[in-house]
Amino acid sequence: MEEFEQVDILLVEDNPFDAELTMRGLKDQKLANNITWLKDGEEALDYVFRRNAYANRVDKSPRLILLDLKMPRVGGIEVTRAIKSDERTKRIPIVIMTSSKEESDIVDSYNLGANSYIVKPLDFESLAEVARQAGFYWLAINRVV
Amino acid sequence: MFGHHTSIHRKLSYVVLATAAFALLITGAAMAFYDMRTFQQTLVDDLTAQADILGLAAEPALEFQDPESAQDYLRLLEAKPNVVGAAIYAANGSLFASFAAHAGASFPELPDLDGYRIDGGEIGLFKRIATHHEILGTVYIKARYGIVERLRGYVGIIGAVMVLSLVTAALVSLRFQQRITRPILAITSAARHVVETRDFASRAEKTTDDEIGVLVDAFNGMLTEIDGRTRTLESEIAERKRAEEALREGDNRLRALNTELEERVTARTAQLEAANKDLESFSYSVSHDLRAPIRAIRGFSSLLIEDHGAALDAEARRKIGVVSAEATRMGSLIDDLLAFSRLGRRAIEPSELDMQQLAQTTYERLCQADNTRVDFRLGSLPRATGDRGLFEQVWVNLLSNAIKFSSKKESPVIEVGGISQEHEHVYFVRDNGAGFDAKYRDRLFGVFQRLHSDSDFSGTGVGLALVHRIVTRHGGRVWADGELGRGATFHFTVPKESPDGRV
Numbered sequence: 001m002e003e004f005e006q007v008d009i010l011l012v013e014d015n016p017f018d019a020e021l022t023m024r025g026l027k028d029q030k031l032a033n034n035i036t037w038l039k040d041g042e043e044a045l046d047y048v049f050r051r052n053a054y055a056n057r058v059d060k061s062p063r064l065i066l067l068d069l070k071m072p073r074v075g076g077i078e079v080t081r082a083i084k085s086d087e088r089t090k091r092i093p094i095v096i097m098t099s100s101k102e103e104s105d106i107v108d109s110y111n112l113g114a115n116s117y118i119v120k121p122l123d124f125e126s127l128a129e130v131a132r133q134a135g136f137y138w139l140a141i142n143r144v145v
Numbered sequence: 146m147f148g149h150h151t152s153i154h155r156k157l158s159y160v161v162l163a164t165a166a167f168a169l170l171i172t173g174a175a176m177a178f179y180d181m182r183t184f185q186q187t188l189v190d191d192l193t194a195q196a197d198i199l200g201l202a203a204e205p206a207l208e209f210q211d212p213e214s215a216q217d218y219l220r221l222l223e224a225k226p227n228v229v230g231a232a233i234y235a236a237n238g239s240l241f242a243s244f245a246a247h248a249g250a251s252f253p254e255l256p257d258l259d260g261y262r263i264d265g266g267e268i269g270l271f272k273r274i275a276t277h278h279e280i281l282g283t284v285y286i287k288a289r290y291g292i293v294e295r296l297r298g299y300v301g302i303i304g305a306v307m308v309l310s311l312v313t314a315a316l317v318s319l320r321f322q323q324r325i326t327r328p329i330l331a332i333t334s335a336a337r338h339v340v341e342t343r344d345f346a347s348r349a350e351k352t353t354d355d356e357i358g359v360l361v362d363a364f365n366g367m368l369t370e371i372d373g374r375t376r377t378l379e380s381e382i383a384e385r386k387r388a389e390e391a392l393r394e395g396d397n398r399l400r401a402l403n404t405e406l407e408e409r410v411t412a413r414t415a416q417l418e419a420a421n422k423d424l425e426s427f428s429y430s431v432s433h434d435l436r437a438p439i440r441a442i443r444g445f446s447s448l449l450i451e452d453h454g455a456a457l458d459a460e461a462r463r464k465i466g467v468v469s470a471e472a473t474r475m476g477s478l479i480d481d482l483l484a485f486s487r488l489g490r491r492a493i494e495p496s497e498l499d500m501q502q503l504a505q506t507t508y509e510r511l512c513q514a515d516n517t518r519v520d521f522r523l524g525s526l527p528r529a530t531g532d533r534g535l536f537e538q539v540w541v542n543l544l545s546n547a548i549k550f551s552s553k554k555e556s557p558v559i560e561v562g563g564i565s566q567e568h569e570h571v572y573f574v575r576d577n578g579a580g581f582d583a584k585y586r587d588r589l590f591g592v593f594q595r596l597h598s599d600s601d602f603s604g605t606g607v608g609l610a611l612v613h614r615i616v617t618r619h620g621g622r623v624w625a626d627g628e629l630g631r632g633a634t635f636h637f638t639v640p641k642e643s644p645d646g647r648v
Binding site: 099 | 434436437440441444445448483
């Protein structure tokens with residue numbers, strides 16, 4: 001597990017409590033030390049593409065993006081589209097974590113190249129477990145990426 | 146003889162005049178024939194008598210060979226203007242004496258037997274002079290026959306009579322004819338008038354009671370009939386025209402109404418679509434935004450226990466547990482409500498369903514989750530056509546209800562069966578559980594309607610509403626029988642011809 005502690009996870013989530021619970025779940029499972037939390041899609045795109053506030057960012061690109069769909073300004077769908085259509089970033093795994101069970105959201109996400117789609121469970125334990133599994137899966141299994 | 150366009154008046158005149166002319170001609174011819182015969186006979190008789198007289202007178206002259214006295218007798222014939230000449234032949238046939246009324250008259254060389262011969266407007270007659278069976282000689286008289294002149298005279302008379310009588314006949318016929326033709330002409334002109342003006346109300350005047358009178362009556366009768374029929378026909382045509390007009394007007398109104406209706410339907414559809422969109426975004430918001438706080442309540446309740454549990458007493462932990470449990474219940478209420486509202490928007494995708502297998506697998510899945518000890522009796526179920534996902538929900542809800550409400554029995558029994566009827570398949574799920582009061586059966590299928598307290602049996606009250614909606618969307622029916630404490634039976638039907646409508 002040692003090597004996973006060094007990975008970067010980018011969490012894009014507008015709800016601070018959901019963000020806190022997710023991060024708590026990931027940390028409890030000793031999955032990741034380096035989690036960057038951004039509050040909306042615009043910030044996420046700035047971060048990923050090193051623009052504006054993140055123009056001088058020195059960190060490496062995130063190894064995994066956990067992305068909410070419904071966010072102010074730029075939503076998760078647009079973020080997915082931008083990242084997956086750019087040659088430099090399209091190999092970064094994106095896991096959609098959202099409350100929406102709408103079929104159109106699921107279809108759109110997969111069509112745009114999202115690697116996974118997870119409906120946020122209601123209880124904290126499940127959420128933490130889902131986050132852990134998603135992180136583990138995409139960081140451990142998909143090392144080739 | 147008559148042209149097609151010769152008037153009846155003229156035809157009648159022709160007939161009268163022709164008849165008169167023929168009658169006169171035949172009469173004239175008969176009279177002429179008779180007169181000619183009489184004339185000839187008289188002439189012959191007359192000549193014969195003269196010849197006899199001459200013979201008697203010439204007897205002595207012949208006996209005494211005295212031609213001169215015979216000549217004298219012959220010369221007496223000068224008194225007869227029609228006599229051309231005369232001769233007396235001796236018994237030996239030689240010309241004894243002759244007399245010619247004018248120069249150039251010729252006599253036959255030899256006498257002939259008694260008799261006469263007509264030749265070129267002259268008649269020659271021989272008569273033997275005989276006494277005591279001794280032939281003394283022959284008298285010959287030649288006279289102008291004159292019959293052509295006589296005939297000519299006749300023709301002249303007949304012609305004059307004919308002209309006179311034809312004129313008279315023409316005048317008379319003119320007078321009498323008018324009595325015949327006038328009524329006919331009246332009918333004709335009446336008919337022409339009717340044809341030209343189409344005035345069926347006009348009538349021909351009746352002046353006689355003969356066949357023409359009958360004709361006039363018949364004509365007038367026909368006119369009356371035609372007039373009546375024309376009026377009926379005209380009123381019928383007018384009626385029909387009015388009806389057609391009304392029909393056309395109605396048609397136009399109908400078309401206008403139809404157009405209006407279509408416009409309204411289009412407008413209403415647009416409104417409905419907009420409303421549906423609103424509803425969609427509403428449910429989207431609900432699912433996303435309402436779940437987040439619940440997750441926070443639950444999550445932070447858990448974190449509170451996990452991080453600060455040691456500092457809390459049992460009562461505080463119990464209260465936090467209630468907060469968490471209620472938040473969970475609210476979450477499932479929201480989920481069920483969303484599932485129910487999503488049902489109305491989702492199109493049915495029908496396919497052939499093995500209902501028996503569907504019930505079996507659903508039951509097994511529920512058993513794994515609930516880990517019960519139910520006596521599950523699954524009969525053979527007819528196959529049906531419907532949306533697989535939706536009917537899965539039907540079985541989930543009915544079977545989980547049956548499991549739930551029979552869970553407090555010592556030996557719970559769930560029976561599932563089905564039968565195929567003429568137009569529909571009927572399925573049922575029966576349990577021996579808590580049942581329900583039959584007077585509330587209508588409330589079973591309403592949203593959030595519950596007949597049991599949450600402390601007895603947990604639930605949101607959406608399950609049966611969902612079943613009801615799915616089954617009715619497939620064109621089927623749902624009903625329930627039950628008795629409090631003695632179990633319940635839920636029936637639903639699926640039509641054999643699956644409709645594609647929505648609720």
